[in-house]
Amino acid sequence: MISIDEDFIAAAAPNAAAAKNGRGLVLKNKFIALHHSDDKSLLFGECQGSGKTPYLCSADFTNPQSVTYRCSCPSRQFPCKHSLGLLYAYVEGKSFTPSEVPESLQEKREKAAARAEKKKVDAAKPRKVNKSALAKKIKAQLDGLDLLEKLTFDLVRLGIGNMNAKSASEIEKQAKLLGNAYLPGAQSALHDYTKLFFDEEEVKTTAAQEAVYSEALDQLGRLHSLVKQGRSYLQNRLDDPELAPETETSIAAWLGHAWQLRELKDAGLVQSDVQLVQLAFNSYDDVARREWVDTGTWMNLSTGAIQLTQNYRPYSAAKHIKAEDSFFQVAQVSELCVYPGDVNPRIRWEGMTMRPLEANDFKRIRSFAHDSFAEVIKQVKNQLKSPLADKLPVYALNFDRIGRVGDQLVVQDSQGQRLVLTEVGLAEEPSTCNLLPLLPSSRLAGQILIARFRHDLDTRKLQVKPLSIVTSTSIDRLTY
Numbered sequence: 001m002i003s004i005d006e007d008f009i010a011a012a013a014p015n016a017a018a019a020k021n022g023r024g025l026v027l028k029n030k031f032i033a034l035h036h037s038d039d040k041s042l043l044f045g046e047c048q049g050s051g052k053t054p055y056l057c058s059a060d061f062t063n064p065q066s067v068t069y070r071c072s073c074p075s076r077q078f079p080c081k082h083s084l085g086l087l088y089a090y091v092e093g094k095s096f097t098p099s100e101v102p103e104s105l106q107e108k109r110e111k112a113a114a115r116a117e118k119k120k121v122d123a124a125k126p127r128k129v130n131k132s133a134l135a136k137k138i139k140a141q142l143d144g145l146d147l148l149e150k151l152t153f154d155l156v157r158l159g160i161g162n163m164n165a166k167s168a169s170e171i172e173k174q175a176k177l178l179g180n181a182y183l184p185g186a187q188s189a190l191h192d193y194t195k196l197f198f199d200e201e202e203v204k205t206t207a208a209q210e211a212v213y214s215e216a217l218d219q220l221g222r223l224h225s226l227v228k229q230g231r232s233y234l235q236n237r238l239d240d241p242e243l244a245p246e247t248e249t250s251i252a253a254w255l256g257h258a259w260q261l262r263e264l265k266d267a268g269l270v271q272s273d274v275q276l277v278q279l280a281f282n283s284y285d286d287v288a289r290r291e292w293v294d295t296g297t298w299m300n301l302s303t304g305a306i307q308l309t310q311n312y313r314p315y316s317a318a319k320h321i322k323a324e325d326s327f328f329q330v331a332q333v334s335e336l337c338v339y340p341g342d343v344n345p346r347i348r349w350e351g352m353t354m355r356p357l358e359a360n361d362f363k364r365i366r367s368f369a370h371d372s373f374a375e376v377i378k379q380v381k382n383q384l385k386s387p388l389a390d391k392l393p394v395y396a397l398n399f400d401r402i403g404r405v406g407d408q409l410v411v412q413d414s415q416g417q418r419l420v421l422t423e424v425g426l427a428e429e430p431s432t433c434n435l436l437p438l439l440p441s442s443r444l445a446g447q448i449l450i451a452r453f454r455h456d457l458d459t460r461k462l463q464v465k466p467l468s469i470v471t472s473t474s475i476d477r478l479t480y
Helices: 006-012 016-027 081-091 103-124 131-158 165-180 184-197 206-239 251-255 261-266 315-320 359-367 373-384 433-438
Strands: 031-036 042-047 055-060 068-071 270-286 291-300 306-314 330-338 353-355 394-398 401-405 408-412 418-421 448-456 461-470 475-477
Touching (some): 006 016, 006 081, 006 353, 016 081, 031 081, 042 103, 055 081, 055 103, 131 165, 131 184, 131 206, 165 184, 184 206, 206 251, 261 330, 270 359, 270 475, 291 315, 306 315, 306 394, 359 461, 373 394, 373 448, 433 461
Antiparallel strands (some): 042 055, 055 068, 270 291, 270 330, 291 306, 401 408, 408 418, 448 461, 461 475
16 A cells, blocks of 8 residues: 655655646646556556647556656656656545556566566675776876875965965866866865865955964865875775775775765665654755755664765756755665764665654654763764864754853753854854744753754864754754
């Protein structure tokens, strides 16, 4: 029995416009036939388009965690508006009659089943390494690290005080060679340094200059560590081609390794039967890399770990890639792949089912929050000792109250330990502190704060940026 609702359709839609257009087809009575298979695992129907021949669209629920959508229309979006309209018609209670599955559609289902079976067989086969191709790639990466080291030394010799938009632009031109050397991660790390100097208007004041210089010193230390650790890691892989990518640290990702799901599974980085709740969401435009990035912050209800999803949509293909969005239900995932990382590793999955949030879910989230700020501060400080660690980790904090002390907005735990709230976090995140006064007073006392930690390099103190507040009945999101 197919069990879906409007939230399911919103999650399946590639974008809001496609969902709106799909609903519009139902409102305009464009569906001239609505059917389901005898076993009710398949919805299919005919939708009148602009031509004489109606489109045959379907939604195959053979695998409820990964629904397959098909349509005879020329759209490159999946699911297209016709398949989404089919779902809306089902949710709205339109009459679906049992019918024999069309031959063309049945053939596609059989081929899909054969591909799925072949995929299982291939997954069981041992992975073969093309040693010559791997050696060629690693040598190119080592040459790229030599270039990164030279550029880093050039930046040190030039001096932070002499950096400006022109010199930053020159370094950026040379940095493009890192992409050709299979080091997109290293190229991005170098960009994090140069972008500090592009907007000279923002650093005219002494305070602004000091902030930029402090951040620049930190970034130079990161580049140096990336060269050192990256070279050691790549040399080890060159000496032993059978050596799997590093999983204890995130050095492979820093260099730009694009982890495949099979690699993660082969490395044992997979969890079974996981339930996830999204705590925050943010979508931003990464101009430097020319792509949209959708980032979700989730809590694993089994372990309490806070993990991240990241969906990349290059400009050139953005309209054909499903955009992620805020998710307000519980995601039930049979196989969760976890990337190597620090406190908040990236996660991915191939399919899921969803269910509404229940009282026990909120209770579960709240049970994983840290009661002592001092304990969390110690953990964050230990993590920040590593130059390549995530500098902006997210934690769940059990707080006593949020309020002002002088001109500062602070959050306090039950022991009286305080952390200053800040608007500074990820550059792409919207402001959040300004939203706190708009919340009911009950939200600012005795609740759970989902917060992003930040080390202020000038004051040498940790600050936190609020992302959401979790109560016993709701998750109040401050990002979008």
